[in-house]
Amino acid sequence: MATSGGGGAALCGALLDYKTEKFALTRNRRMGLLYRLLQLAVLGYVLGWVFVVRRGYQDTDAAPHVSVVTKLKGVSVSRAEDARRRLWDAADFSRPPQVGEAGFEPVSQRRSGSPSVLDGICVEDVDCPMGNPVVHGNGIKTGKCVMFNSTHSTCEIFGWCPVENDTLPRKPLLAEAENFTLFIKNTVNFTKFNFSKGNTLQTNDPTYFKTCMYDPFFSPSCPVFRIRDMVEAAGETFGALALLGGSISVRIEWDCDLDQPAAHCQPRYSFILLDRRYNFRTASYYWDSQQQHYRSLLKLYGIRFDISVHGQAGKFGIIPAAVSFGTGIAFLGTATMICDLVLLYLDAKADFYWKEKFEEVRMGCGTTWES
């Protein structure tokens, strides 16, 4: 053994040292079993979950550009309270993006003065300050208190008259709407991979979309949906929703593995009931032969479909594959760590293993290693 030969030589010696790990082998069967089980669990997680389910070897694009076009079809006849029949077809009941079909309350109105209905009960003219709007928005007070019926008077308003009376429909006027069909044309574009796909089948049969009907099992690639089927898939019955309207979310989900043929990239549809009441007003305007301005007001109780598209596409990429593989290998180290903890702290012979694993080396000062 050489004695101290200077700081430089010692540093040089330390740089050229090679340290190797020392392994302690124990024939503890329980420990061996635990180790293999942990390795198996980690391997299952890495291969099964990270690689197969999450496709961790792929580069992903989760922000596709999407386009959605809808078209509603169906014909129905409604009977208003005055027994007049009215025919409704696609041009009448579809209000993009809403689908108003359950009922209507037509009022033919003229802009003039009339008694207000809901508020503005008065005794004399001073109770009706001129120019004040009526709270529910039917018109502006003219300053006059007029007879409404035999029991009370209300402020006269300048507005569309007669004012709407707020009665609720008693039955859906377009009950046949349950068989109307909604065509949803959706295209997604994953720009990262320059890949585009639509939900409509590429077919030369011109009658295909006219005759097919979406069914999750028998016809999942037909983008034509019956209204009743969508309402039922959302957990509601058409009859219950048609009377006062409602709102349904149609969720289209794309999960495309671009390492597979493009035909495997298909959307999945799901339907969720968002709201139980939905209505809106719409009016058409005209002048009569005396040049009076009229409007036909419709209050439509309908089913509104909110369509949202979500998607992600993945394709093999060397960087994500290397990262996932490296993470998996590193994860295998946890099996050793857990077994060490059990052996050194929980095992009955923990003291013995502790002594065998850690060797205490004592050395005097100024000693150097032999070169």
Ligand SMILES: Nc1ncnc2c1ncn2[C@@H]1O[C@H](COP(=O)(O)OP(=O)(O)OP(=O)(O)O)[C@@H](O)[C@H]1O
């Ligand atoms: N709501 C629907 N129910 C059933 N079939 C539909 C519906 N909407 C569209 N289609 C059919 O799907 C096909 C493609 O529709 P697209 O709107 O692209 O073509 P179109 O010729 O303009 O349709 P159309 O003139 O019949 O409304 C057409 O055959 C069309 O008749």
